[in-house]
Amino acid sequence: MATGFNFSPRMHQLKGITSSTRTVRLQQTYGVAPCLSRRFASTSSEPLVKPTKKKNKPLNKYVFRSSLALVLLGGYFYLTDTRSSAHRYVAVPLVRWLYPDAEDAHHTGVIALKELYKLGLHPRERSSPDEDGKLATEVFGYTLSNPIGISGGLDKHADIPDPLFALGPAVVEVGGTTPLPQDGNPKPRVFRIVSQSGMINRYGLNSKGADHMAEVLRQRVRAFASANGFGYHEAAEERVLNGEAGVPPGSLTEGKLLAVQVAKNKVTPETDIAAVTNDYVYCVDRLAPYADIMVVNVSSPNTPGLRGLQAAGPLTEILKGVVGAAKRIDRKTKPFVMVKVSPDEDSEEQVDGICHAVRESGVDGVIVGNTTNRRPRPLPKGFVLPQKEEQTLTETGGYSGPQLFERTVALVSRYKEKLGNGESPKTIFASGGITNGKQAQAVLDAGASVAMMYTAITYGGTGTVTRVKNELREERNI
Ligand SMILES: Cc1cc2nc3c(=O)[nH]c(=O)nc-3n(C[C@H](O)[C@H](O)[C@H](O)COP(=O)(O)O)c2cc1C
Numbered sequence: 243m244a245t246g247f248n249f250s251p252r253m254h255q256l257k258g259i260t261s262s263t264r265t266v267r268l269q270q271t272y273g274v275a276p277c278l279s280r281r282f283a284s285t286s287s288e289p290l291v292k293p294t295k296k297k298n299k300p301l302n303k304y305v306f307r308s309s310l311a312l313v314l315l316g317g318y319f320y321l322t323d324t325r326s327s328a329h330r331y332v333a334v335p336l337v338r339w340l341y342p343d344a345e346d347a348h349h350t351g352v353i354a355l356k357e358l359y360k361l362g363l364h365p366r367e368r369s370s371p372d373e374d375g376k377l378a379t380e381v382f383g384y385t386l387s388n389p390i391g392i393s394g395g396l397d398k399h400a401d402i403p404d405p406l407f408a409l410g411p412a413v414v415e416v417g418g419t420t421p422l423p424q425d426g427n428p429k430p431r432v433f434r435i436v437s438q439s440g441m442i443n444r445y446g447l448n449s450k451g452a453d454h455m456a457e458v459l460r461q462r463v464r465a466f467a468s469a470n471g472f473g474y475h476e477a478a479e480e481r482v483l484n485g486e487a488g489v490p491p492g493s494l495t496e497g498k499l500l501a502v503q504v505a506k507n508k509v510t511p512e513t514d515i516a517a518v519t520n521d522y523v524y525c526v527d528r529l530a531p532y533a534d535i536m537v538v539n540v541s542s543p544n545t546p547g548l549r550g551l552q553a554a555g556p557l558t559e560i561l562k563g564v565v566g567a568a569k570r571i572d573r574k575t576k577p578f579v580m581v582k583v584s585p586d587e588d589s590e591e592q593v594d595g596i597c598h599a600v601r602e603s604g605v606d607g608v609i610v611g612n613t614t615n616r617r618p619r620p621l622p623k624g625f626v627l628p629q630k631e632e633q634t635l636t637e638t639g640g641y642s643g644p645q646l647f648e649r650t651v652a653l654v655s656r657y658k659e660k661l662g663n664g665e666s667p668k669t670i671f672a673s674g675g676i677t678n679g680k681q682a683q684a685v686l687d688a689g690a691s692v693a694m695m696y697t698a699i700t701y702g703g704t705g706t707v708t709r710v711k712n713e714l715r716e717e718r719n720i
Pocket of ligand 1: 393394395396398417418432441443445447503539542582611612613641642643644646673674675676694695696697698
């Protein structure tokens with residue numbers, strides 16, 4: 243029967259079935275799409291199925307896939323290397339643009355580092371630059387791989403100590419944490435002064451509490467114990483903490499130390515020194531097992547009355563309490579204790595009072611200093627701040643950034659002079675405005691054992707520590 247359609251012999255076999263089934267069969271038989279089935283039967287002179295041009299498909303696929311793999315691999319090596327300039331010149335401006343609020347940006351950075359670390363995609367120092375031992379330094383009887391540290395506040399809840407260690411510092415300070423959880427001040431509470439690479443913050447020691455941090459650090463030790471064949475139980479944890487893994491119990495990494503910073507709750511009245519001491523001791527009892535260094539924060543400008551605790555009398559009592567608690571913990575080696583002091587309490591009388599408390603209490607060292615309540619002159623000299631930043635300077639809070647540097651060096655020298663000599667010299671870490679290798683060398687020359695950074699990292703990104711160490715090598719011609 244003439245139908246206007248010409249079927250091939252194979253097509254005749256399809257007669258008597260529904261059109262949709264036929265289409266499917268056509269597809270299966272000839273590999274054509276449904277829309278082509280009409281063309282399939284249009285004219286008798288045309289071949290039913292146009293022979294497709296034979297392309298060199300497998301080769302193309304292979305080339306494409308190999309190129310993609312190479313690009314991904316190259317991207318992986320580039321982006322996970324702290325030497326990549328993309329961290330400083332792409333990631334930091336991008337995050338700043340995406341998150342106008344500095345706290346949101348910081349929060350995102352912490353989460354990103356945490357998640358990337360879990361996936362093994364975090365930035366890290368490749369080629370183990372410290373292995374040559376040229377930057378090695380002695381601190382508390384340990385040989386640290388280098389003299390660079392990350393200051394308190396960058397990892398407030400101990401979410402990312404290991405991702406931070408991977409960026410190259412020998413000391414990471416987590417916290418400050420308080421005995422009970424507290425929210426800190428209302429937002430917004432962190433402000434950028436971009437032209438100055440500076441910041442003002444009034445976080446007010448927002449904290450998830452010492453018990454929370456202790457649990458986070460305990461899980462970290464257990465994960466380490468498990469990964470290193472000790473098991474994942476309490477006994478395994480104890481073995482690691484007692485040094486059987488051959489690494490410091492806090493950092494869990496050779497040549498590095500973990501400092502844990504503690505502070506009092508805002509609600510604890512600063513006039514009740516016994517209650518204040520209890521706050522610090524509570525934190526030490528819970529956290530000292532997981533720390534190489536316990537840091538007593540009496541210098542945050544954002545907790546009312548906290549800085550007043552730096553007066554010789556109260557400070558001696560608090561520090562004695564902390565040193566006693568640190569010595570009592572059930573661990574073979576006890577953590578060292580340091581006190582972090584303010585750069586603003588810098589009169590001769592105040593510095594003498596702090597030094598007296600340090601000596602009396604048996605504290606091992608001092609971190610000099612913290613953010614400042616003052617508003618330093620812009621850099622370079624004579625620079626006029628944009629109107630908006632002038633306005634930002636009026637925000638309440640502690641100022642941090644390069645403008646602190648000169649005062650940090652001067653204050654380190656003074657503490658070194660008063661505490662660095664004699665029978666039991668105290669160890670000094672420097673914090674405040676350190677941004678490059680030259681400045682790191684200057685604070686080390688002034689008497690510090692470790693140069694710590696915070697604000698420089700927020701502006702310089704995850705490659706900052708590596709850069710500063712390289713500059714330090716250049717400074718030393720090594
Ligand atoms: C946003 C922010 C939060 C901070 N939080 C803390 C903190 O919790 N405890 C603390 O002792 N210092 C804290 N600091 C102070 C830094 O640890 C550091 O001592 C100070 O910023 C000076 O160093 P820098 O100029 O390198 O930032 C904080 C600083 C900033 C900018």
